[in-house]
Amino acid sequence: MAGPLPTDWFLPPLVAPAGVHRGGPARDNYWAGVWSRFRGNRPAVLGLLLLGLIVLGTLVGPHLTPYHYDALALLQANRPPGPEHWFGTDQLGRDTFARTWMGGRVSLLIGLAAAAIDLCIGAVYGGVAGLAGGWVDEVLMRLVDALYAIPFLLVVILLLVLLGSGLRSLIIAIALVNWLGMARLVRGQVLEIREREYVLAARVLGVPAPAILWRHLLPACLGPILVWISYNVPAAIFAEAFLSYLGLGVQPPRPSWGSMVSAASDLVRLHPWPFLFPAVAITLTLLAFYVVSDGLRDALDPRLGAGHGPAGRG
Amino acid sequence: MSGPEAPLLLVENLYRHFGGGSATVAAVDGVSCAIGRGEALGLVGESGSGKSTLGRVVVGLDAPTSGRVLVAGLPPRRRGRPALPRQVQMVFQDPAAALDPRRSVAASVTEGLDLSRRQRERRAVELLEAVGLPAATAGRFPWALSGGQCQRVALARALSMQPRLLVADEPLAALDASTAAQMLLLLQGLHRAQGLAYLFIAHDLTMVRHLADRIAVMYAGRFVEVAPTESLWGRPVHPYTRALLDAVPPPVPPVSRAVSPPGLLGEPGARSAVGCPFAPRCPHAVGRCRVEAPALRAFGPDHLAACHQAEGLPPWRLR
Amino acid sequence: MALLAVADLSVSFRTPGGVLTAVRGMSFDVQAGETVAIVGESGSGKSAALLAILGLLPSNGHAAGSVRFGGQELLTAGAAALGRVRGRQIGMVFQDASGALNPTMTVGAQVAEVAARHLDLGPRAALAYARAVLGAVGLEPPRRRAGEYPGRWSGGMRRRAALAIALAGRPRLLLADEPTAGLDATVARAVLDRLDRLRSEAGMAAVLVSHDLGVVASVADRVLIAYAGRIVEQGSVGDIFARAAHPYTAALLGALPGRGVLRPIPGGTPDPRYLGPGCAFAARCHQAVRGCALAEPAAYPAPGEDGHSARCWLWHPDAPAPLRPGRGGGHVGP
Numbered sequence: 001m002a003g004p005l006p007t008d009w010f011l012p013p014l015v016a017p018a019g020v021h022r023g024g025p026a027r028d029n030y031w032a033g034v035w036s037r038f039r040g041n042r043p044a045v046l047g048l049l050l051l052g053l054i055v056l057g058t059l060v061g062p063h064l065t066p067y068h069y070d071a072l073a074l075l076q077a078n079r080p081p082g083p084e085h086w087f088g089t090d091q092l093g094r095d096t097f098a099r100t101w102m103g104g105r106v107s108l109l110i111g112l113a114a115a116a117i118d119l120c121i122g123a124v125y126g127g128v129a130g131l132a133g134g135w136v137d138e139v140l141m142r143l144v145d146a147l148y149a150i151p152f153l154l155v156v157i158l159l160l161v162l163l164g165s166g167l168r169s170l171i172i173a174i175a176l177v178n179w180l181g182m183a184r185l186v187r188g189q190v191l192e193i194r195e196r197e198y199v200l201a202a203r204v205l206g207v208p209a210p211a212i213l214w215r216h217l218l219p220a221c222l223g224p225i226l227v228w229i230s231y232n233v234p235a236a237i238f239a240e241a242f243l244s245y246l247g248l249g250v251q252p253p254r255p256s257w258g259s260m261v262s263a264a265s266d267l268v269r270l271h272p273w274p275f276l277f278p279a280v281a282i283t284l285t286l287l288a289f290y291v292v293s294d295g296l297r298d299a300l301d302p303r304l305g306a307g308h309g310p311a312g313r314g
Numbered sequence: 315m316s317g318p319e320a321p322l323l324l325v326e327n328l329y330r331h332f333g334g335g336s337a338t339v340a341a342v343d344g345v346s347c348a349i350g351r352g353e354a355l356g357l358v359g360e361s362g363s364g365k366s367t368l369g370r371v372v373v374g375l376d377a378p379t380s381g382r383v384l385v386a387g388l389p390p391r392r393r394g395r396p397a398l399p400r401q402v403q404m405v406f407q408d409p410a411a412a413l414d415p416r417r418s419v420a421a422s423v424t425e426g427l428d429l430s431r432r433q434r435e436r437r438a439v440e441l442l443e444a445v446g447l448p449a450a451t452a453g454r455f456p457w458a459l460s461g462g463q464c465q466r467v468a469l470a471r472a473l474s475m476q477p478r479l480l481v482a483d484e485p486l487a488a489l490d491a492s493t494a495a496q497m498l499l500l501l502q503g504l505h506r507a508q509g510l511a512y513l514f515i516a517h518d519l520t521m522v523r524h525l526a527d528r529i530a531v532m533y534a535g536r537f538v539e540v541a542p543t544e545s546l547w548g549r550p551v552h553p554y555t556r557a558l559l560d561a562v563p564p565p566v567p568p569v570s571r572a573v574s575p576p577g578l579l580g581e582p583g584a585r586s587a588v589g590c591p592f593a594p595r596c597p598h599a600v601g602r603c604r605v606e607a608p609a610l611r612a613f614g615p616d617h618l619a620a621c622h623q624a625e626g627l628p629p630w631r632l633r
Numbered sequence: 634m635a636l637l638a639v640a641d642l643s644v645s646f647r648t649p650g651g652v653l654t655a656v657r658g659m660s661f662d663v664q665a666g667e668t669v670a671i672v673g674e675s676g677s678g679k680s681a682a683l684l685a686i687l688g689l690l691p692s693n694g695h696a697a698g699s700v701r702f703g704g705q706e707l708l709t710a711g712a713a714a715l716g717r718v719r720g721r722q723i724g725m726v727f728q729d730a731s732g733a734l735n736p737t738m739t740v741g742a743q744v745a746e747v748a749a750r751h752l753d754l755g756p757r758a759a760l761a762y763a764r765a766v767l768g769a770v771g772l773e774p775p776r777r778r779a780g781e782y783p784g785r786w787s788g789g790m791r792r793r794a795a796l797a798i799a800l801a802g803r804p805r806l807l808l809a810d811e812p813t814a815g816l817d818a819t820v821a822r823a824v825l826d827r828l829d830r831l832r833s834e835a836g837m838a839a840v841l842v843s844h845d846l847g848v849v850a851s852v853a854d855r856v857l858i859a860y861a862g863r864i865v866e867q868g869s870v871g872d873i874f875a876r877a878a879h880p881y882t883a884a885l886l887g888a889l890p891g892r893g894v895l896r897p898i899p900g901g902t903p904d905p906r907y908l909g910p911g912c913a914f915a916a917r918c919h920q921a922v923r924g925c926a927l928a929e930p931a932a933y934p935a936p937g938e939d940g941h942s943a944r945c946w947l948w949h950p951d952a953p954a955p956l957r958p959g960r961g962g963g964h965v966g967p
Contacts, residue, residue: 005951009924013915030416030455037649197406198414198422201468204373205426205475206399215425219416360817361787460901461675490674490844492888495897502895517817524895561818563847577826580773581787582817 044295061101069098090274114236122182130190223300230293321348328381341367343535352509356526362583364535403472409464462493534585541617551619635662642698655681657862670849673859724799741779751802789820861913868941878935878943
């Protein structure tokens with residue numbers, strides 16, 4: 001303040017001091033906050049939109065073109081994209097557009113199956129181990145450790161050799177192998193949350209165990225579960241693509257992105273288009289999943305409340 | 315009239331061991347005490363003293379290895395779970411972890427009660443106002459509250475069950491001096507107005523002084539001294555109590571840097587399995603101390619201490 | 634010339650919710666060999682100030698103003714120059730001591746590494762020196778402790794190990810953020826005593842940051858009281874305790890537990906994002922006058938030794954004498 005002070009400067013204040021409560025507007029609850037944080041993450045939202053488009057494409061795509069995905073037309077083989085065949089044709093003259101979207105159905109089906117198995121087997125298994133503790137936990141987790149040690153692809157390939165290839169065998173093989181990571185994750189979360197003071201307080205308050213599970217443990221696990229699934233699904237999709245590329249997965253005439261890439265790879269120098277479209281499809285799908293899962297992980301962190309500075313004293 | 319009232323909390327020969335064989339840790343190693351109705355007992359000890367474990371056993375979160383605990387005549391644990399929410403409740407140390415970050419304050423504070431949605435909101439406001447928080451706090455979430463406010467919500471939640479005994483496990487440790495003082499005043503008020511009994515666990519003797527009627531000093535799972543508050547402060551008997559009091563900063567800084575009295579040897583938690591558990595750290599330990607464990611004996615009205623050397627120690631003065 | 638001269642230091646953080654200004658124009662000096670304590674509650678900015686001095690703010694933090702150490706400006710110094718200063722000239726003990734210790738190396742090796750790098754010692758000499766430092770901070774017996782891994786140590790031992798690492802380079806200035814927080818009382822007392830003794834033996838200056846006025850009083854020469862990112866009072870430790878000038882200081886002293894009656898300060902520390910135009914403490918101050926909410930005061934001289942000042946309108950030269958806050962040690966009523 002430059003110059004002399006106003007004459008009333010040292011008079012008693014007009015409003016008595018009342019102490020200060022933490023300022024700022026009250027924000028909405030945790031799940032609403034999750035959505036708003038996710039929405040603010042542009043790449044994640046774009047990824048989600050892209051996934052949505054891909055899903056839509058697999059459902060609707062094959063119907064948009066008059067050509068059936070399996071219709072052979074050897075005279076039209078290896079055409080580049082044009083007004084009749086929007087993605088061109090493959091070496092047997094089949095419409096790549098229809099095949100790409102049909103192939104997408106397989107990939108998404110695998111993804112869905114992987115997610116469902118993760119939840120039903122993996123999460124429940126891990127949850128039981130974490131809650132039970134003691135020797136039950138020991139036994140269950142040693143089993144997981146043993147299975148984990150076996151390379152995933154080796155198991156899958158063995159199973160496919162035993163069961164014969166095809167979509168159904170593929171799903172079974174993935175089911176047997178894929179849930180392990182989720183089990184470990186959920187067990188770890190449960191073990192950690194169990195000892196948190198708010199859970200202990202709930203026990204002392206007399207809250208019955210099922211209510212504690214439902215109110216405290218499950219929501220805390222939900223976040224990591226979602227993030228894990230969003231990482232695991234693309235892994236399953238890629239595994240299918242890889243196996244189909246090797247000829248072990250989905251069999252013709254059913255198209256899958258992996259088998260399409262495989263079939264097109266011989267002539268890729270002369271006719272790149274039948275290779276390009278399924279390959280780009282795989283890439284974009286995986287990319288979209290990863291971006292969404294990153295966004296989910298950030299959005300679900302309860303510590304990123306309405307803008308915090310350095311936490312703790314000071 | 316009926317005979318003498320049974321104590322609210324009775325602990326008899328309590329042992330709580332962890333692990334097994336050679337790796338057994340005796341967190342609580344033979345503790346007996348009682349808290350009467352409306353009485354506040356301060357439990358002071360450093361890390362590794364077992365005070366938190368004792369608190370958890372009293373509340374029913376943990377089961378004793380041997381010995382018994384009775385709250386209002388009943389064991390606090392039944393069928394493997396805490397069973398007396400209306401008799402004994404607990405407040406914990408870390409205000410940030412005290413509340414589920416995914417639930418609103420109203421939901422957390424009324425968690426132990428079986429109420430309809432509307433009743434819940436009304437009751438939440440009542441409980442919050444009783445601990446000095448404005449009604450608007452009910453709709454907020456833990457991350458929007460300060461440490462002191464979270465701790466008050468946790469207190470309100472414990473009080474929602476209308477317990478007769480509150481176990482407070484270092485409730486002030488994570489708070490600033492002023493916030494801790496506010497909390498302490500609140501606890502004092504509840505103690506006087508409602509006759510709420512406390513088992514107040516702390517590592518800071520000065521905080522405990524404001525609230526406790528009696529103080530028990532704990533080391534390596536055992537009580538080394540138990541006395542009324544002013545008696546403990548005025549005439550501490552046990553060397554460990556004296557060391558704790560020496561560590562209290564003086565209210566006005568000394569004009570010159572006075573030489574500190576000889577401190578304890580070794581690290582907190584160091585204990586001897588044979589003889590007095592405090593012997594490895596005690597500057598006054600003699601041969602007998604390493605061989606024979608001292609028992610709690612009387613050094614004045616209601617003033618117990620477990621030390622062989624107590625009579626031989628020089629008179630003590632607060633700095 | 635002061636060893637450390639901080640002028641108009643401001644620190645802000647970019648958060649998802651906006652810009653958070655943790656430190657607003659802090660200015661203070663530290664002379665060689667002197668211990669300065671910065672005392673404040675959470676949100677006062679004291680830890681952020683310390684981190685800013687050594688250029689250790691997180692990526693979303695930004696420091697402005699001037700920090701001169703031995704004449705060299707630190708805020709604009711490049712990474713290489715800062716690297717030469719850290720450890721060798723200025724040692725730091727963080728609030729989270731565990732983060733300062735490498736769990737895969739023995740404690741002796743970690744201290745020796747610092748000594749070897751900054752004091753140009755060979756491996757044997759460095760290890761012998763490391764053992765000496767460990768003994769000096771109270772980790773007995775030093776030979777055995779040097780060979781142990783920090784993972785199994787208690788909080789107090791780790792804190793002392795971090796202190797040993799900070800001291801190993803024989804710095805001219807030690808920065809310690811909450812050196813005794815979380816430690817048992819007896820250990821805290823021992824750590825402070827050691828720190829004080831080592832410091833005076835080595836002629837080292839120190840800046841100790843703490844929320845506990847009582848704890849630092851016994852080792853500090855001068856005390857700075859921080860509130861809402863500003864230094865509201867500074868003076869010698871005697872002046873602060875016996876002649877506290879700022880109402881917040883008086884209130885802090887009144888809230889110390891050892892003084893009989895409990896007198897907490899009403900309300901809580903303000904949210905740094907929602908500060909008004911006037912003095913940040915005005916809303917909780919029972920001696921506030923009308924002007925307090927209108928504009929922030931500058932630091933005015935207060936009675937006692939040279940250098941005792943308070944950022945309070947009541948110490949403005951034009952303030953009527955009867956309004957001046959009374960002696961320290963209690964909270965004067967309205």
